[in-house]
Amino acid sequence: AQKITQTQPGMFVQEKEAVTLDCTYDTSDPSYGLFWYKQPSSGEMIFLIYQGSYDQQNATEGRYSLNFQKARKSANLVISASQLGDSAMYFCAMREALNNAGNMLTFGGGTRLMVKP
């Protein structure tokens, strides 16, 4: 079963409008973290925002905010005032513990966001 699900393969948004990218996750670990990454057409992975499972408030970073609903196991990314440069693939990822040590990221399949002028 997929641990991270992004149900929107592609989305359009009008420039300057807000957009929400959906992400649901599945874990039985009470301690976990959720990340969002942006991948522009150039291919690099850019870290956007992080939400810890014990964080009381939703994370915000500039125009990015994370709508964290723990009971529903969702961690949606909200981008306010979309810009043309926001056109990219967006990946939701969850931090999971590894057997030996440390952690790894498990990724969803991604959402391609296209901002229309």
Added chain:
Amino acid sequence: DAGITQSPRHKVTETGTPVTLRCHQTENHRYMYWYRQDPGHGLRLIHYSYGVKDTDKGEVSDGYSVSRSKTEDFLLTLESATSSQTSVYFCAIHEGQQNYGYTFGSGTRLTVV
């Protein structure tokens, strides 16, 4: 000041040949990871390292091996490349603190013909 570099950036190789991809970091981070990215799958973990000579398998490790003889270098080897290993490969590093983002290299686009 990338902190993490991958080489080569692009490679075309023939089926059955060995291929080694290199990941080099200057951050002295303990954890290093190799992921592959394929359409519809996001990124999937191949192997990871939690210290020098300490490595373990990830979700899609078949056909791959890794080595880490120095903190700064993490090598991914395809012993005998197959067409199913055509992909974009990303290396990532992580300091270890839970709320830190993982830093990714620029990726290596590998084509096996």
